[in-house]
Amino acid sequence: MKTSKQIADWIISKVNTNAGDTISPLKLQKLLYYCQAWHLAIFKTPLFKEEIQAWAHGPVVPSQYSRFSYILRNDRIDPSGINLEKIVFDNVETEKLLNEVFEIYNEHSATYLEALTHSEKPWIDARANLNEWERSNAIITHQTMERFYSDLNNAKTA
Numbered sequence: 001m002k003t004s005k006q007i008a009d010w011i012i013s014k015v016n017t018n019a020g021d022t023i024s025p026l027k028l029q030k031l032l033y034y035c036q037a038w039h040l041a042i043f044k045t046p047l048f049k050e051e052i053q054a055w056a057h058g059p060v061v062p063s064q065y066s067r068f069s070y071i072l073r074n075d076r077i078d079p080s081g082i083n084l085e086k087i088v089f090d091n092v093e094t095e096k097l098l099n100e101v102f103e104i105y106n107e108h109s110a111t112y113l114e115a116l117t118h119s120e121k122p123w124i125d126a127r128a129n130l131n132e133w134e135r136s137n138a139i140i141t142h143q144t145m146e147r148f149y150s151d152l153n154n155a156k157t158a
Contacts, residue, residue, distance in 0.1 A: 005064065005067070008032060008064045009084040010087040011023070014106070015106075023076065024075060024077065025073050026110040027113060028077065029060050029064065038097060039097065041145070042097055051140075052139070053138060
């Protein structure tokens with residue numbers, strides 16, 4: 001099992017800055033969430049241990065929020081200023097899945113991904129009756145993510 005930092009480093013390293021691509025802390029959070037969610041759906045096991053919380057701007061991994069808290073949520077993360085850990089996956093299928101998740105979700109803006117997570121059951125259920133703008137550190141459970149994205153995957157392949 002990897003750490004959320006390792007997966008964040010892997011995501012950041014995938015951003016093609018030579019082509020002018022960028023990633024913000026907000027977008028990084030959403031990509032971390034989707035990597036975890038789809039890993040749970042496909043492999044029935046977490047990609048990383050750390051919990052994901054249902055914050056006002058969508059799912060957040062608190063340690064990675066703290067790590068990049070010096071950058072405004074929509075500003076860009078500069079990969080050249082970070083000592084990124086090179087990640088090697090033990091399972092080729094995990095890397096294949098994460099590459100697919102990255103390709104699908106990375107093409108969207110952070111704002112789009114935030115809205116998408118707000119429309120999906122795991123974030124909605126974790127927040128219960130809170131208004132969208134209210135603070136929360138409610139946990140989005142692995143079970144909720146696994147069930148929702150497994151159902152989504154099954155509907156897609158049916």
